[in-house]
Amino acid sequence: MKMVKISFLIISILFIWFAQNYIDPYALSILNNIAIFAILALSYNLINGVTGQFSLEPNGFVAIGAYITALFLISADTKVDMFALEDPAPIILAMSLDFLPALLVSGVVAAFVAFILSVPVFRVRGDYLAIVTLGFGFIIKILAINNPKYTNGAMGLNDIPEFSNLYWTGGIMILTMLAMLNIIYSKFGRAMKAIRDDEDAATAMGINTFWIKTYAFMTSAFFEGVGGGLLAALLTTISPDQFTFLLTFQLLIIIVLGGLGSMTGTMVGTILVIGGMEWLRFLDENMTIFGYETGAHPGMRMVVFAILLIIMMLFARKGIFQDKELTEIFKKGSK
Amino acid sequence: MDFSTFMQQMVNGISLGSMYALIAIGYTMVYGVLRLINFAHGDIMMVGAFVAYLANSAGVPFEISVVIAILAAMLTGILTDKIAYKPLRDAPKISLLITAIGISFFLENLFNVLFGGVPRAFAAPEYLTKILHLGSIVIPVTVIIVPVVTGLLLGITLLILNKTKYGMAIRSLAFDIPTVKLMGINADFIIMLVFAMGSALAAIGGIFYAISYPSIDPLMGILVGLKAFAAAVVGGIGSVTGAVLGGFILGFTEIVVVAFMPELGGYKDAFAFVFLILVLLFRPTGIMGQDLERSRF
């Protein structure tokens, strides 16, 4: 098994190097997209799939990460020029870090915010996590719009230095994958799955379910914060309207398709959904069917994806990989 | 702030609170019987408002448009349950929640594709949009009609819940589904009834909302739905009177805080969230709620 993992790792690294140097910009941008979505989806699957706590948080934490990284990367002079609604606060002008520490700070702040949300939510059993995290996405947006001193308000931030490339996105994707697998195959991962399977029984085994859920949620938030930072440094411009529920919904589709609880499944799901989004782009555009102009329908793809999600839940709830990893499936097969 | 402005804010608060209350009832009833946050509920409200608008613009008299809208919302609610929730009654909770969010997203985007995302002006008949002058207080007539109709509907809802055999069944379903099946009551019919009642009230709430803030768009249900759900939790999820109380508390707070502290105006939409967090921290069962989590062993 070790050999399989190591060869996977080497092939991925070679592929990243090859793609960054030899592939055309359009394909490269799709690969960057896939890598960032994979980071987000892998960590999203930890709280939803592995721990079984339905959460709708990614867009909020991605926004936090994107803003923090962007503010660290943009130079003080550029900030003074850019902030049109109000002068930037002194702390904003003082913020300056290299890319890697900026990403780490983004992740840590997101994880800290996740901890604060955990306290009211996980003390209560039930499904308030979903609604609180859904509301949280709106709160982040409201905060960004109403504090132009810190965020430049509705105008957002631009001229973010373009640090992200496939080495960064792909490299962090691999690290995220390893971190997730390491967690799953530890006492913490077992406890998360136990909570998903039967919370009462998990408690009866002496597991402090509050902390296990909080660990899972904070870990998801950390990587979503980092992913947000990568996204900001890839797009070079961000605004409060960008991090909507649409982002979370795409991630939800990915983890359901790949299999709730399966990290390798999530990789496959990411490639299928991001690829599918590109391939289905024509649905949103004006089409001529039998000489009849359909007109442009922005959102048509989302209707299709929503139907896909519902059908998946009704008929193939376990997704492509169920809750197993590729390696476990290999193991079963070789027996 | 003088007395007349104060009074004016009060009636505005009651009016907004009524709308939240009407929508919150559907959340609380569905949660009561299925322990499910029906994410699509806010969008069912949107469907109600949209159908009323479409029928009215097609020349149907306003009153009949309202009836059509209520029926359309009921149908949407019932179909949502039959297609998306009923097959998953025995599935893990997370599957149901995911389907619910799927339905919500589907409705939003379907209406977006069909009718476009641009807000449309909602035209109501003159007798509903009139402005009254009571001394120095200037109030739109809706501000009076909305609470009155809400009060009536709440009375009818409570009457159904407490005095009819279907109401009894709904309430016993809220505690334990298997027992109800043993009692010989068709649980699926009762659940359908819950969706129908909740959706009808949501449609009326949506139409009121559309008249008061005279525009509608396919995404209007998200934020209003979120707030109404928060109201239901504040009042005590599972309790209809609690939902109404929560709706009023939220409506009042939004109006009054903004009136007294205009600098907080930009954060108006965040109050519901703050309430939700505070209630979860200090009184997770809400004001009127019972502990629905028990009876699990």
Added chain:
Amino acid sequence: MILELKNITMRFGGVTAIDNLSFGVKTGEIYGLIGPNGAGKTTLFNIVTRNYTQTEGEVIFNHEEISDLKPDMIVQRGIARTFQNIRLFKSMSVLENVLIGFHNQANYTYFESMFRLPRHFLFERKLKKEAMEMLERFGLVEFAEVNATSLSYGNQRKVEIARALATNPKLLLLDEPAAGMNPNETEDLSEIIRRIKDEFGLTILLIEHDMKFVNNMCDKVLVLDYGEEIFEGKPSDAIVNEKVIEAYLGDFKHA
């Protein structure tokens, strides 16, 4: 006395499930809770494990009042339980189920496992070894990698007991351990329970309907009816006690 319940009353809404009940379990005893359905036996278990909070009364374990503790803390104090309707973790193998029981004995941190530091491996190796030893005791080694819920009913019961033992309890609560078993399986189970009791120095509190099993196993029984004590003493005396017979006959009449 390892466990003492003093004046316990439990009301749900208007219904009194347990009415002013007091009893104690001596260290090393096998103590049986019996009584017709709905007598409040499982409710009593849930009070001891803190899944319910009693309306009135005290629960004392090892000279400590435990009413303010959370259910997971109770396990760390040394009380483990099984469930009436077996509740194994359905996505996990037999080995993983037992490993969950060892959760609090693995002293590595979240970061140590995320970065795969030496302590992670150290404890994982140790736990796997102990878990396999536990499976050996129950004759389940061959099923270690099999999905737990695919086992036979009798073996699932054994996994559940093994999992509870893995938490290193002093007091073990068994909720109808012999339910649904054939006489051979019951015999097998009795033997295992006696053996682990001696080996681990356990005290056992169990709920059971099978009177032969109770008679055979228990040092002492408490008979409950409608949340009230109607008898406490030797099992052989219980089955000839008039009140006990009446309660059970009443149960048969209802059924």
